[in-house]
Amino acid sequence: MDAIASPVVATGLVKQFGDFTAVAGIDVEVAPGEAFGFLGPNGAGKTSTMRMIGCVSPPTSGSLRIFGLDPVADGRQIRARMGVVPQLDQLDNELTVMENLVIYGRYFDISRSDVKAKAKELLEFVQLTEKAGSKVDPLSGGQKRRVSIARSLINDPDLLLLDEPTTGLDPQARHVLWDRLYQLKERGATQVITTHFMDEAEQLCDRLVVMDGGLIVAEGSPQGLIAEHVRREVLEVRFGYGRNIEMMPAVDGVGDRIEVLPDRLLIYTDDGDASLSELHRRQIVPESALVRRSSLEDVFLKLTGRTLVE
């Protein structure tokens, strides 16, 4: 077991629930210190994958090694080195914030005095020191998620699993959380993150895989994926609901590739402003036009024909 070996290696990993195949055979390798993302819509198989990595769900077939160990046989040892932030906060509602961290540390067999000191330090890190004595229920969604993150760090994990870390949070709370996760990454903790937000994947992940229907449809760095699959910029034009498809022939050739959505046309191009000028030259006047940088959302749309958040 080489300490520098990849924390997560999956080959042909499959998870089935009865007739339903949640994960249909994926190959993944996460490097030490890396922030690795699973991007995909709901039902793509991200959470099932996370649960297998978290050793709380035995793989149906294929091979999975965490820290070089087998999650079924050595689950206890693996979980001792891992921190988990679940999709829905599973905080202990009968205890205070501080007690939540303390008892969680005790589950890891950390001594009472050590865990208290560590809990204090972590509450400071997530800026919740003043909430230490509060019960969990009155906290806001963002605060609860920060408690979950603090709790997941109680054992100084070598690997941190974050399942949809900012789903349901307001933009400000998301940025606070991203900032903390970025600090953790700088300290060298390996992170595995699932998300269906492309901006989150771009912010947090060094490398990611795009999942759809239980399979990996693309893999790379956020910038790499964009460069590989779509043009640099997007010209978004709206001609009114339902009329967009009619306008397809008229805008043909303005950009490199056109994607039709019910409410707008996406024109992929290297120079959005130039494409917009070309539209004007053709005397095509959309209801609205917007030039933006291409994102992972566009990559996903190209690869699957669907948007991430329906």
Next chain:
Amino acid sequence: MSVTLNPAAHTRIVPAVVFDIKRPQRMVERSIMVARRSWMVLLSGFFEPFFYLLSIRIGLSALVGDVEVGGELVPYDQFVAPGLMAASAMNGAVFDSTMNVFFKLKHSKLYDAVLTTPMSAGDVALGEIAWAVLRGALYSTAFMLAMWALGMVQSPWIVLSVPICVLIGFSFAAIGMALTTFMRSWEDFEYVPAITLPLFLFSATFYPVSQYGDWAWLVQLSPLYHGVVLVRASNLGEWSPALIGHAVVLVVLAVVGATVASRRIERLLLT
């Protein structure tokens, strides 16, 4: 060449979950953290049996007179008190291991969170059962003190009634928790009193098993009956080898219940 133990060889005799029990005391530690804030309920643990026994002493005892146990006449209140003590051990354990466990299993997702740590399903099951048992031990002690305060204690052997009630609590908590893992919704809990009430009424709690005549064998099927016999023996200070059989029934139930509960938690949560 090194010799390695094949774990599969063990599992044929002892279930694998039993090998995976390492720190159930952490679950107990959590329960103590929660209970610290509500220690006052322990007081009710004394006064509830106290009032119960007092009312029997005042009313029923005079009406009923003496009851014959093993050829010996015993005042009714001294006869019925051990029965009630055993029944209260059952009720406390059942309550702790059904409603409370169901809530943590299905609603608060407590066990999901615990299982992401090095804790195992066996740790969770045994820890929760142990907590129900510990609480039961406190209540049983309170019950014994209430009996003593009302002069219903016949023999110093009554101190053994507390460990006996712990065994009763363990059996019922284990069975209760195992059954809880099969419950789908709160409605299913309607079945709990449908089982515990007849056990409470028909386990020779209020009158000797001889009253059943030819049907006395049926009472043997009640786990509580075996507990009642043991507590009653401790109050009278009369021990016989037959009591071992009664204790064995409770031990078997405890082991079966704890094993089923661990396995079911594993199957429900580790999918």
